[in-house]
Amino acid sequence: MPLYRDVGVVVRTHKLGETDRIITIVTQDSGKVRAVAKGVRKPGSRFGSRLEPLSHVQVQLYRGRNLDVVNQVELVEIANSLRSNLEATTDGLAMCEVVEQMAHDREPSPHLYRMLVGALRQLNSAFSPLVLPALQLRLLAAEGVGPCVDQCIVCGTRDDLCAFDIVAGGAQCRTHKRGLAVSGEAMNIVQSILDGRVAVVLQRAETPTVVVREVMDLARTAMEHHLERRIRSSALFKAPQAG
Numbered sequence: 001m002p003l004y005r006d007v008g009v010v011v012r013t014h015k016l017g018e019t020d021r022i023i024t025i026v027t028q029d030s031g032k033v034r035a036v037a038k039g040v041r042k043p044g045s046r047f048g049s050r051l052e053p054l055s056h057v058q059v060q061l062y063r064g065r066n067l068d069v070v071n072q073v074e075l076v077e078i079a080n081s082l083r084s085n086l087e088a089t090t091d092g093l094a095m096c097e098v099v100e101q102m103a104h105d106r107e108p109s110p111h112l113y114r115m116l117v118g119a120l121r122q123l124n125s126a127f128s129p130l131v132l133p134a135l136q137l138r139l140l141a142a143e144g145v146g147p148c149v150d151q152c153i154v155c156g157t158r159d160d161l162c163a164f165d166i167v168a169g170g171a172q173c174r175t176h177k178r179g180l181a182v183s184g185e186a187m188n189i190v191q192s193i194l195d196g197r198v199a200v201v202l203q204r205a206e207t208p209t210v211v212v213r214e215v216m217d218l219a220r221t222a223m224e225h226h227l228e229r230r231i232r233s234s235a236l237f238k239a240p241q242a243g
């Protein structure tokens with residue numbers, strides 16, 4: 001089996017047999033890779049705890065037909081605060097999950113790797129509840145399906161935007177309001193994130209909790225909508241032809 005090296009983030013693990021684990025890694029150059037880590041659940045395993053979700057690792061893998069096999073693992077960085085803060089851990093795992101869903105098997109997507117590593121570093125250095133929604137929104141923008149929040153999707157006005165309808169595609173003014181009520185402040189934060197001004201949003205002192213909650217809900221709804229649509233369209237694509 002050919003041997004190759006890559007860097008990546010462990011996004012998921014599950015048990016295999018008595019002592020092994022299957023590790024899913026979103027890598028820089030090889031896309032999403034699933035690999036067997038042999039003996040990793042035995043005490044004193046040479047891989048230790050390096051193959052846990054959230055770990056940023058350099059790996060050496062044997063290429064298999066379906067599953068690769070882990071040969072070597074080194075930690076690229078140690079994210080101690082990420083693991084010692086429960087909120088940061090929870091959001092970090094949610095970020096791993098969403099990037100795993102966006103990534104395709106063995107299809108290089110260096111931007112997904114880069115965006116996930118950047119967001120995890122941000123969580124590790126200074127926790128903010130806005131890191132997770134910012135990643136979700138930027139992932140959608142990178143896919144070309146970022147929500148429209150700077151004008152009303154019906155009449156195009158930029159004034160008095162007060163609602164958001166994900167199925168219709170974005171923000172609505174007071175006249176055309178049909179979706180969920182969203183404050184102007186939350187709409188501005190989402191727009192700043194989509195414009196690439198994440199650092200400014202994260203550095204802003206004290207965004208009110210209710211506004212943070214609105215941004216989180218909007219980003220999560222938009223991401224769920226995108227993933228469901230993608231699953232539906234691939235199911236349709238794979239369905240046997242009628243007649």
Ligand SMILES: [Zn+2]
Nearest residue numbers: 152155173176
């Ligand atoms: Zn309107």
